[in-house]
Amino acid sequence: MSDSNEESLMILQNMKKRKQCDNQNQDRLSDLPDCVLLHILSRLNTKQVVQTCILSKRWKFLWKRISTLILHSSNFSNVSWKFVSKNFHTFVSKILTLRDTETALNALDLYCNGDIQIQLLEKILNYVCSYNTHLQELGISVNGDSDLIMSRVSSCHALTSLKLSIYPRGGSSIPTLFPKSLNLPSLTSLNLSNFLFCGGESRCIEPFSAFTKLNSLVIHSCKVNDAQILSISSETLVNLAVEDPLEIINLAIQNDSSNIAEIKLSTPNLYTFKFTGDLIQKICRSGLSSVKQVHIDNSLQDDASVEHGLVIFNWLLDFANVESLIVTSTTLQILSLVPDLLEVKLPSLRNLKSLEVELTPLDDDGHLFQIIKDSMLKKAAAKSPKEYAELIKAFEAHLELPAIPDGIVDFLRQNSPLAQLTITNNFPTSFFESDLVY
Structure with missing residues (x-):
């Protein structure tokens, strides 16, 4: 659990204690508007958010109106992986079923340690697509079907932040092909792990040119094919992080890594x-x-x-x-x-x-x-x-x-x-x- 999560949960617990100890039986929690309580809840992982329903009647159904879902299988790590998978599947399925459908979904962060069940992944992605005109922040870190994930992501045109770490089922390190056209006109933050950028006749490839508002870019363990130069040209890019060298591979020869690609920057405001x-x-x-x-x-x-x-x-x-x-x-x-x-x-x-x-x-x-x-x-x-x-x-x-x-x-x-x-x-x-x- 992050420091911000611990801080938010502590705030809620302290507020509950003060309410119980108040000699005048004043309900201080009720004095706060829903928007403040929901803002606090948005900083917690969804498992913790649901647990707040026991605080009082006021909180019983409040969790259903959160606009941020943080779904991490690591929050179910106190038992064996087989049981975690089933437990996580059940929990997420109930969240998607019981959540208030009138509340827009603004952010979703999915992390699953190991292979995610196909049915669960499809259910989450379909849910995401149902809010694709409202969803602004999306993070997916799974071992799963990359084609399915990328097809759903491409429909979320309102995204401002996208973080993707996609590996094949079974833990293989085969990179995920980054689409040559990804229509996300509002995107300002992009974080990619284990992606392959494919070139053409030119030695140079420029996969991010369509993101005209991009402010932050992170490239982790990515590779290029049919090119020697990855070009990053952006007037708006301010923050750039490269994690691990950008390797050139030959798809015709399995697991062949010949050398390191050059990153060509045209980023006057970096x-x-x-x-x-x-x-x-x-x-x-x-x-x-x-x-x-x-x-x-x-x-x-x-x-x-x-x-x-x-x-x-x-x-x-x-x-x-x-x-x-x-x-x-x-x-x-x-x-x-x-x-x-x-x-x-x-x-x-x-x-x-x-x-x-x-x-x-x-x-x-x-x-x-x-x-x-x-x-x-x-x-x-x-x-x-x-x-x-x-x-x-x-x-x-x-x-x-x-x-x-x-x-x-x-x-x-x-x-x-x-x-x-x-x-x-x-x-x-x-x-x-x-x-x-x-």
């Missing part, structure tokens, strides 16, 4: 850019000059190389006007692999106001640690045999590398020395104060 995953994504360098906030979240250490470090370095060159930069310590470790990095004079980051480093543990048996170790030994050997021998002994004694490479923070702040530095640690048992060398 403000925030976030990248999560292996740092090998190719980004067209002309599309990042407007970005003010950057978040590079990389904790992967298995395939780290100098090439990955150069990717990060080139991105830093592109962020000419960035004001806020958030990076993981692993990202900085990879960046430090670039030869003679600390001697480079950066032409960018002149407007940097804040730098946040998220500490991530470095596996001393991992690939990245070994690369850093080899690099240190190579530099020591170039200086003197004595320094090389001393470093060998230090590693044999289990030398711990600093969480933040020495000098890397000053390198990033060389053009903005007053930029505020914040270090966040989600792994407090993995670091000591002595590890934070920068």
Whole structure:
């Protein structure tokens, strides 16, 4: 349960307690208009909303008039999956049957852990379609029939927010084909997981051009076919997140991944850019000059190389006007692999106001640690045999590398020395104060 859900449920419980303890028997709940109570309920998952019917007679049927349905199978996770599936199916079916049909449905968020029953999926989608002129926010995260889902989604022309994570039944990772034409003229927020963008004769594909009001775009674990470039051209796009590199695949050869596609940006108003995953994504360098906030979240250490470090370095060159930069310590470790990095004079980051480093543990048996170790030994050997021998002994004694490479923070702040530095640690048992060398 999210913090907002806990907060809302706590509000309701406290209000109930105050009502019971009021010496004058004043019904404070009844003093609130229905619109306020329904707004509170809209922040809860639907299972919790239904449970409020026991609070009083006033609440007995109020849940039927909510305009937001949050249907998550994870709220039924205290028993076996087989029973969860049946229990979830029964609950959702009753909700769709008993809900007030005169109340418009404005938002629906469906999440099912595992294969969703075909009959249940059809029932939910048909219900969604019955409110397609009112529905503004839709989220679907299931293992189910992608053709069925996309055909229903395409009829919801009033959507402003769409989040889709669709996988085949059985847990296969085969991507879902993204339709070349999707008529959603009001869409401002789009979040896609496990989708395939198909090109044609051109090396470039532009799947989002029809969304003329798009403000936020998230691409997670997606792929392209018959193209080398994914073009994102939008005058309205402000927030872009790429989670995992955009792979090029060949549908004629099953499970073939040849290389990484380039993302070409024509987004003059892009403000925030976030990248999560292996740092090998190719980004067209002309599309990042407007970005003010950057978040590079990389904790992967298995395939780290100098090439990955150069990717990060080139991105830093592109962020000419960035004001806020958030990076993981692993990202900085990879960046430090670039030869003679600390001697480079950066032409960018002149407007940097804040730098946040998220500490991530470095596996001393991992690939990245070994690369850093080899690099240190190579530099020591170039200086003197004595320094090389001393470093060998230090590693044999289990030398711990600093969480933040020495000098890397000053390198990033060389053009903005007053930029505020914040270090966040989600792994407090993995670091000591002595590890934070920068």
